[in-house]
Amino acid sequence: MRLPVIIHHARLGATEFKVIRPAQPLPHAVLIDHDRHLDAYLDQDAARRIGGLWRLSATSPRALIHLPMRGNQPPSRELPEDATRQLDLVLLHHSLQFAPARWKEIRSRLGPGRPRTVTLPDSGLESDAVVDHEARHYQENRDLFHQHLHAETLFMTGSAKVFRETARHFLDVARNGPGYVPIHPNYPYFCTELHSNDGILGDAREIHIEYCNEWTS
Template identity: 80%
Template sequence: MKLPVAIHRARLGADEFRVVRPAQPLTRAVLIDHDRHLDAYLDQDAARNIAGLWMLAARSPRSLIHLPMRANHPPAREVPDDVGVQLDLVLLHHSLQFNPSHWKQVRGRLGPGRPQTVSLPEAEHDDVAVADYAARHYRENRDLFHQHLHAETLFMTGSAKVFRETARHFLDVARKGPGYVPIHPSYPHFCTELHSNDGILGDAREIHIEYCDQWNS
């Protein structure tokens, strides 16, 4: 996979932050906070790009991976009718120890960025990362996602391993969703989930990820 991105740098006091964004807006992608869980609705292109950004987070421990989505239009079909708030998403390695309370200032100082294309050959393999599912449930497992919410942004903090092993959820949506929906008209919903039983969530809520091919704009 060749992933076009924009590299931004923002200074806050003595600290400089490297922020990576997709080169083009992911217009057909929304992340909705429903309090007890989160829903992500994606078309094929958005799912593929997010998979790439997820993999990039695994190998970029000094970067904040920012996916601006909170202003996007929702999909055309009905979504759960309980009130939810649309969010942006930031992916980051736990070793960065970034304080989410600084995000609004950092975000406000980002310029147009420098274009770059990232090569992600691992995205072309069916087994993006082989997970040891039994080890995930050991008490010693530290490869867990933790979430924070600040400035209309969900922060997903994790290790390189947990990002690498969970990118497949988005690849599955991109690869299988478009073929599934047309042949299942009575239930045209292809989805996957970052689930609490998977041994990947620490202080974090489940994220339901669904393919959507029809959008309001």
């Protein structure tokens, strides 16, 4: 998988931060805060590219991967009434020990950046067959996502392993969403979840990820 990105650098004091963004906007992608959980609505292109960026975060432990989407138009379909706001998304490795309170200033200092194309090997995708689901529920498991909210941005912090193993959720939406045939009226669209029962969420809310081809623009 070839993934065009823009690489930015911003300095705060003595520290330089590396920020990676998709080279082109993700117009058909929204992340909606519902207080108790989060909803992501994506078309095929957005799901594929976010899946790639999710995988990239597993191999980029020194970078912040920023997905600007809070200003996007929401889907044209009716959404749940308890939506409170739309968010950007930042993916980062826990070893960075990044303070989200610094994000707004870093974001304001990002220049045009440098374009680059990243090649992600297809063999790097984890499948259900190689995920030790039982081990995820051990008390010793540290491969968990944690979330913080700051400056209209959701920060997803995790290990390389948990990013690598969960990228499939987005790639499944890209692969299966367009041709999905509903088998129950309560599930008219293809969807998947980062769910608490999966043993991957520490201090983090569930994220419902749904395919959507109905957009206002």
